Amino acid sequence: MSLRIQNVVFACPGNTPDSYDRGARPVANFYAELLGMEIIREDWFLVGGGASDVQLAFGDGPIDYRPPAWPDGAQQMHLDIAVPSSAQLAGARLLQDNGEWQVYADPIGHPFCLLPSDRAYIRRIVIDCPDPRALASFYSSLLDRPERSLDTASRVVLAGTPELAFQHSTSPAPRWPDPAYPQQVHLDLSTTDVPAARAHALAVGAEPLQTGPDHHVFADPAGHPFCI
Helix, strand or coil: CCCEEEEEEEEECCCCHHHHHHHHHHHHHHHHHHHCCEEEECCCCEEECCCCCCEEEEEECCCCCCCCECCECCCCEEEEEEECCCCCCCCCEEEEECCCCEEEECCCCCEEEEEECCCCEEEEEEEEECCHHHHHHHHHHHHCCCCEEEECCCEEEECCCCEEEEEECCCCCCCCCCCCCCCCEEEEEECCCHHHHHHHHHHHCCEEEEECCCCEEEECCCCCEEEC
16 A cells, blocks of 8 residues: 555635636646646646656635635745746746745645746645744654655645645644635545555554545644545
């Protein structure tokens, strides 16, 4: 039994087919163009291909969807994206320029970091949490990623493709499905053995949130939901 990251799922505005299409299609198009990927599914927008090993999905959000308010708000998850200097950023909004890298918001407000590269790919998935080392240990066991390329009290990076990073934050954690403490981004994990994967997740410290016929929702020890 093994678990791998299949989708990074972004919350989007919309609670009907029409409003979901209006809310999700522009941001799906944005990431597809930025990363050299393509929309491979439209009833539930899914972007894949290119040089990245994970797909990006865009879930229908609640009627009271609220975009992230970087750097304020709840603990969240974001992408570090590497791109050439010629990358198209139409629809993005610059939030902070750090010289060698910049923080942008996508067309519906999700922050992401942009790093220089000779090709476009998702370099890193970054998760906010109060204790980076503790949460890194959880995901290291969950995903069988033992190697750390960085290990400090404020930031830990697990090696892999893409890398998985954990950075210190004292902001409130998500409380899925409470809209007052929303999850803005979550992970879909895939496996060939769902019963074994569910047992494994519980054994390493995941909290069960919802069981369904097609997917099962858990929370990591810091409160971030993920699906198997």
